[in-house]
Amino acid sequence: MPADPAPAVAVDGLVMRYGDKVAVDGLSLVVERATITAVLGPNGAGKTTTLETCEGYRRPQAGSVRVLGLDPVRDRRELLPRIGVMLQGGGAWSGVRAMEMLDHVARLHAHPLDTAMLADRLGLGDCGRTPYRRLSGGQQQRLGLAMALVGRPEIVFVDEPTAGMDPQARHTTWDLLRELREAGVTVVLTTHYLDEAEQLADQVHIIDRGRLVASGTPEELTRGSSATVRLVVDKELPAEAEAALRASVDRWSVDHDVAVRSISFGSRTLEDVFLELTGRGLRHD
Numbered sequence: 528m529p530a531d532p533a534p535a536v537a538v539d540g541l542v543m544r545y546g547d548k549v550a551v552d553g554l555s556l557v558v559e560r561a562t563i564t565a566v567l568g569p570n571g572a573g574k575t576t577t578l579e580t581c582e583g584y585r586r587p588q589a590g591s592v593r594v595l596g597l598d599p600v601r602d603r604r605e606l607l608p609r610i611g612v613m614l615q616g617g618g619a620w621s622g623v624r625a626m627e628m629l630d631h632v633a634r635l636h637a638h639p640l641d642t643a644m645l646a647d648r649l650g651l652g653d654c655g656r657t658p659y660r661r662l663s664g665g666q667q668q669r670l671g672l673a674m675a676l677v678g679r680p681e682i683v684f685v686d687e688p689t690a691g692m693d694p695q696a697r698h699t700t701w702d703l704l705r706e707l708r709e710a711g712v713t714v715v716l717t718t719h720y721l722d723e724a725e726q727l728a729d730q731v732h733i734i735d736r737g738r739l740v741a742s743g744t745p746e747e748l749t750r751g752s753s754a755t756v757r758l759v760v761d762k763e764l765p766a767e768a769e770a771a772l773r774a775s776v777d778r779w780s781v782d783h784d785v786a787v788r789s790i791s792f793g794s795r796t797l798e799d800v801f802l803e804l805t806g807r808g809l810r811h812d
């Protein structure tokens with residue numbers, strides 16, 4: 528029987544400081560392979576520092592980090608071809624054209640993906656000749672993602688992958704990350720968006736002030752003493768229909784001994800409307 532492979536990421540008691548400032552304070556977490564794991568937390572929680580330590584850019588000051596069973600600093604040469612990194616803020620030179628940059632990164636890998644296909648998939652087909660600094664924020668993000676994926680990594684670290692993207696680009700990116708997971712790739716992402724973590728992640732780690740404050744599946748983390756029931760109707764409700772609905776809900780709550788904590792009437796979210804009007808595919812802006 529082959530031994531179980533090491534987890535994708537194992538962080539144990541990690542401590543990282545910048546001068547006197549403790550950025551990561553005894554953090555431990557495990558990421559299983561072929562999962563999407565979201566690291567959630569407010570600004571300054573220590574997410575980027577943790578990811579950069581996993582990527583081998585920073586050496587742990589205390590504790591240990593293993594990625595695919597390897598030490599990201601000591602075993603960097605062995606690990607580098609097996610991981611993909613999408614940096615916050617791009618990582619491309621300002622004057623380079625989008626496809627030149629992607630082709631350049633592809634040439635650093637032994638078995639890269641077809642760059643034209645990848646660019647097309649990410650909606651970058653029309654801006655291949657555009658200099659990096661002239662790309663929109665969302666296009667820069669997508670190019671950064673393409674650069675992280677082109678080498679067929681076993682694990683990909685993506686720092687706020689959809690920051691600055693329009694809703695279609697977000698959904699296309701989510702679909703792509705899900706496909707990667709189906710293909711056996713491990714995805715570790717940081718995000719500020721709760722809906723992103725809820726939609727995508729198999730496992731969520733919430734960190735605050737450098738400490739792990741909760742871990743679990745989105746269901747585990749959202750399960751509690753209350754539940755949400757959502758009703759979507761096909762037209763705006765006249766006042767009498769709204770009143771009748773409230774009265775029915777009141778009767779239902781008595782009949783079933785359920786306390787209704789809140790009830791709200793409103794329209795669909797802007798994101799719902801935007802997606803419905805413009806379709807799910809990526810807009811080639």
Ligand SMILES: Nc1ncnc2c1ncn2[C@@H]1O[C@H](COP(=O)(O)OP(=O)(O)OP(=O)(O)O)[C@@H](O)[C@H]1O
Pocket residue numbers: 545548549550568569570571572573574575576577
């Ligand atoms: N190079 C640095 N020098 C000094 N302090 C730093 C440095 N990088 C990060 N910090 C500090 O360390 C803490 C953790 O920062 P980090 O970037 O890891 O958090 P984050 O969770 O990724 O935040 P954000 O969501 O804003 O990107 C913050 O207080 C930050 O100000």
